Amino acid sequence: MKEKYDVPIASEAEFVSYMMDQMASFGLPCTNQQAKDFYVYYVHMIETNKFLNLTGITDMQEVVVKHMIDSLSCYDSAVMKPGSTLIDVGTGAGFPGIPLAIYDRTLQVTLFDSLKKRLTFLDEIIDTLNLTNCTTLHGRAEDLAHQSFRESFDIATSRAVARLPILLEWTMPYVKVGGHMIALKGAIYEEEINESGKALKTLNGEISDIKKINLPTLDDTRAVVYIKKTAKTPKIYPRKPKVIKDNPLV
Template sequence: MEYFDMLNEACQSMGLSFDEEKYNKFIKYKDLIKEWNQKINLTAITDDEEIIKKHFIDSIKVFNCDYVKNAKSIIDIGTGGGFPGIPMRIVKEDSKMVLLDSLNKRINFLNEVINDLNLSNIKTIHGRAEDFAQTAEYRQRFDLAVSRAVANLTVLLEFCLPYVKVGGYFVALKGPAIEEEIKAAEGALKALGGKIEKIIEVDIEGSDLKHNLLVVKKIKDTPKKYPRKAGMVTKNPIK
């Protein structure tokens, strides 16, 4: 139970319950990350304690935002090794969760995690964010989109906002320095129908790490032309 207190403290700080069953799922998840990381590149972080702090606790800190707690349908875009979606699902299972990633090897890993941890109300989709956002099944269907993907805000907005219902939210998990990204993303926010609601600074238990949750409200429909075709979003960001 080496890391129980750390995870418990993080959950309690956000009004979430934590118990031994959830703890055991996190430990199993950690072990699967380490096992699969020898075959495919999931993360550069391989130390047990660092995985707990920098992946698991960092991911569940998204619940510092009340909109996240209340969302009934969530999509995690560019989920990679399952962050923040799987830690979110472990601590709170009462919403539908979709994990989207473009690499099939990572999807195979995520499916094994979902099966081994016996997680419910969660599914994976393999493909590009630009493509699924243009389908009737996924476009503007979610209360909440989340992303911890390593991309600048302008790019993330075009990937993520098309999935969000009007009145819903996109929450980006970002590092401490985001002011320049926000300034550069003003054109994208306007074009895509978003408005910055708030920035929430979060601390990570057992470390001096500080991160930000950037909360964007969807205030109007995203024009059908967004997101643009694969490659365009990153090569020619919205000004």
């Protein structure tokens, strides 16, 4: 009997051609070597997905658009300057952290997640692709933000983790003053932004840009929200998960 995620894997030539075409359509340059690195990531993810639930998206074309290009939609060279330190909070299968680390090897990327098995998979990707600019970190966002990692990153990213007010409380404490939190959001991004006023004021962040995203081959509208950190976040934040859930900053 065929397993749920026992799916055919595209050839390297097919993947690389499609990846480069779709990246060009999106307006981001992509080298042949970068596309090959993305292929290695794709193959390893599909193979690992047979025994570890990483993603429900397994079709090659959907992986390219909905995972790879969607992750790169937040790339902005004006914010992600060479040598910038970036923490990807709740990275899961490595989105957007791994695509960003592949695309710009000057970025110093930390993949942060609470599930060790996912990080083991990501460590294998890092080793296979020789991503010397990438490392993993195991823990819970509400814990490590109160330790040595507090306000130590230029950028924090997060994709498909939580609604924006909650996400801000989890991520802003990691960002240096003057740095950015970058949230990759879906179709209801305006609703989430509207309910984030209190969180932004409390955590000392301000929205510096909202970039609407239309991915190749898809009809939906998404957005990348850039939040600049204007002052230190009060030490009380982030609070415990139950407190955040029962009394979110809205």
